[in-house]
Amino acid sequence: xxxxxxxxxxxxxxxxxxxxxxxxxxxxxxxxxxxxxxxxxxxxxxxxxxxxxxxxxxxxxxxxxxxxxxxxxxxxxxxxxxxxxxxxxxxxxxxxxxxxxxxxxxxxxxxxxxxxxxxxxxxxxxxxxxxxxxxxxxxxxxxxxxxxxxxxxxxxxxxxxxxxxxxxxxxxxxxxxxxxxxxxxxxxxxxxxxxxxxxxxxxxxxxxxxxxxxxxxxxxxx
DNA sequence: GCGTGATCATGA
DNA sequence: TCATGATCACGC
Numbered sequence: 001x002x003x004x005x006x007x008x009x010x011x012x013x014x015x016x017x018x019x020x021x022x023x024x025x026x027x028x029x030x031x032x033x034x035x036x037x038x039x040x041x042x043x044x045x046x047x048x049x050x051x052x053x054x055x056x057x058x059x060x061x062x063x064x065x066x067x068x069x070x071x072x073x074x075x076x077x078x079x080x081x082x083x084x085x086x087x088x089x090x091x092x093x094x095x096x097x098x099x100x101x102x103x104x105x106x107x108x109x110x111x112x113x114x115x116x117x118x119x120x121x122x123x124x125x126x127x128x129x130x131x132x133x134x135x136x137x138x139x140x141x142x143x144x145x146x147x148x149x150x151x152x153x154x155x156x157x158x159x160x161x162x163x164x165x166x167x168x169x170x171x172x173x174x175x176x177x178x179x180x181x182x183x184x185x186x187x188x189x190x191x192x193x194x195x196x197x198x199x200x201x202x203x204x205x206x207x208x209x210x211x212x213x214x215x216x217x218x219x220x221x222x
Numbered sequence: 223g224c225g226t227g228a229t230c231a232t233g234a
Numbered sequence: 235t236c237a238t239g240a241t242c243a244c245g246c
Contacts, residue, residue: 058226059225059245059246061224123229169239178239179238181223182223183240183241188224202224202225209236
């Protein structure tokens with residue numbers, strides 16, 4: 001792990017220095033082996049970039065760069081220039097929701113300042129040959145935050161009302177709620193339709209690809 | 223089991 | 235072709 005950057009500018013400079021390099025080059029510098037593919041190493045790209053940028057959080061529920069309040073997200077990009085996958089944000093709380101509002105929500109803090117790093121993601125490009133793109137430091141615009149908040153409130157209302165199992169990935173304009181678990185046997189507690197506790201799959205909030213595509217597009221137009 | 227990092231794989 | 239629902243690995 002490289003030393004953690006002390007300032008936002010230092011982090012940005014370092015991220016810019018990675019642009020144009022391949023994952024193979026970055027793995028070699030880090031002394032990390034490149035897996036044949038991501039089937040069994042889905043978080044490998046993210047962790048490789050964390051190493052190079054000196055992220056500190058590990059698996060703690062805090063921003064990757066705590067002192068800077070910045071979250072790091074790598075995002076796989078296809079030949080068409082648009083994201084290939086939705087972006088996981090954080091686990092969704094399913095119980096103990098009294099006093100929870102958008103303003104003090106975990107997800108709002110997570111998304112307050114994000115360093116997006118696009119990486120070539122097409123599966124027919126060997127992992128080691130994929131290039132890292134130019135970083136984008138993003139904070140939600142007023143409009144974006146309003147849309148995020150609207151989706152979040154809709155989803156959280158359903159969770160409070162015991163309708164978590166009726167939620168599908170189609171709910172929400174830009175934010176969606178989907179399973180986030182080791183497998184379909186992992187269960188956690190949630191509210192049932194009559195307020196009784198039920199066991200259900202843990203869920204996570206994800207940003208839909210059309211939204212992240214919009215972010216990147218706005219950046220490239222500016 | 224939870225939270226971190228996400229992508230896989232199949233049905234529509 | 236593409237998004238949804240399922241899944242993989244790790245530290246604790």
